[in-house]
Amino acid sequence: FHPDTLLTLFNRSQEMCNIPIDTIPPELPTVEVITNCKEITVKWYYPDHATHEDVKYYTLYYRPDLQTPYVLIAIFENPNNCHTQECVFVIDTMSVIIGCFALSVTDSTGNESVLSADTCFDYDICINYLLPNIFTPNGDGVNDFFQPFPYQNIAKIDMTIYHRWGNVVFTTEDPDINWDGTDKLSHQPCAEGVYYYACDLYINALSGTIIKKIHGNVSIKR
Numbered sequence: 001f002h003p004d005t006l007l008t009l010f011n012r013s014q015e016m017c018n019i020p021i022d023t024i025p026p027e028l029p030t031v032e033v034i035t036n037c038k039e040i041t042v043k044w045y046y047p048d049h050a051t052h053e054d055v056k057y058y059t060l061y062y063r064p065d066l067q068t069p070y071v072l073i074a075i076f077e078n079p080n081n082c083h084t085q086e087c088v089f090v091i092d093t094m095s096v097i098i099g100c101f102a103l104s105v106t107d108s109t110g111n112e113s114v115l116s117a118d119t120c121f122d123y124d125i126c127i128n129y130l131l132p133n134i135f136t137p138n139g140d141g142v143n144d145f146f147q148p149f150p151y152q153n154i155a156k157i158d159m160t161i162y163h164r165w166g167n168v169v170f171t172t173e174d175p176d177i178n179w180d181g182t183d184k185l186s187h188q189p190c191a192e193g194v195y196y197y198a199c200d201l202y203i204n205a206l207s208g209t210i211i212k213k214i215h216g217n218v219s220i221k222r
Contacts, residue, residue, distance in 0.1 A: 025111035026054040029082060033101045033119035037126035037152055039092040044103055045082050052083040056108045060089065061115060064099040066206050070115070096153045097126045098204045123205040126152040129175075131197075134219040137181035137189070146179040146218055155209060159199040161218075169195065181220050194219050 029044040029052075042060060046052035057077050061070035074089060102115040130149045137144045146161075154175040161170040161179065169183045169190055181190050194217050201212045 022107065022109045023111060025113040026105045026107050027051050028103070028105060028113055028116050029058075031103050031116040031119070035097050035121055035125065037097055037128070039090055040094065040097065040101065040121075042089045042091070042101060042103070043086045045086040049083050052081065054107050055082070055105045057106055058082070058087070059104045059106065059112070061102045061104070062099055064096075064204075065208060066100070066120075067208070070100075070102060096204045097121050098123060098153055098206065100206070120206060123153050123203045123210065127203065128152065129154055129201055129214070131177075131214075131216060132218065133216070134221055135181070136221045138222050144180060145177070146181070147177050148175065151175065153204045155202045155204050157199055157201055159197055161195050161197045163190065163195055164193060181222075189222070190220055192220050192222050 029046045032043045034041050034043075044058065046055075057075055059072055060074040060076070062073045063070045073091075076087065076089065098121060100118045100120040102118055104113050104115050106112040128149070129151045132143075132146070132149070135143050135146045156173045157175050157177075159170075159172050159177065160168055163169050169185075170179050171184065172179070182188065183190050196215070196217045198215045199213070201214060203210050203212055
């Protein structure tokens with residue numbers, strides 16, 4: 001080479017060493033949330049195996065209404081692979097079937113995806129506050145109390161029961177009612193016959209508590 005040509009310069013300023021960092025979260029799986037008004041079932045799966053391999057764990061979130069932020073209620077460490085079959089999680093400890101559910105996925109470097117679309121259940125999904133029209137408070141242990149059939153999503157009630165002349169014989173805020181046919185003032189058994197009730201139901205709903213008015217009658221048979 002020509003004597004005036006400089007040799008190629010080698011020094012540490014020309015070297016850079018690093019480890020690539022994954023900053024992209026995994027794709028969301030297909031998510032389905034259903035209820036039978038007794039429990040909540042969450043299902044999710046990946047149709048594509050390659051997509052599923054990027055997942056470290058799944059996180060389930062819940063909020064009881066539209067105003068409350070989501071809170072974490074469960075984390076799943078990639079159960080059953082969630083690819084060859086659906087992953088299923090059942091929630092059977094909720095006192096009310098009201099609220100919204102969403103799922104996220106996180107990879108091994110801690111990248112969490114956005115939440116899946118809201119799946120929300122409002123009061124009208126499982127509202128079934130039904131009352132019998134007769135009970136028999138005779139102490140035989142069968143049908144001795146005026147009680148509703150199994151129900152969901154009732155926070156409290158405001159019920160007043162009257163006899164045929166309009167006098168109040170019983171009041172309660174307990175959704176289970178549990179009236180034994182006794183007059184609230186005299187503490188004596190009420191006579192056989194028809195009694196009338198007016199009731200406000202305080203119902204848990206996504207928008208908050210709503211009030212629904214019901215009325216009807218119940219017969220005492222001893």
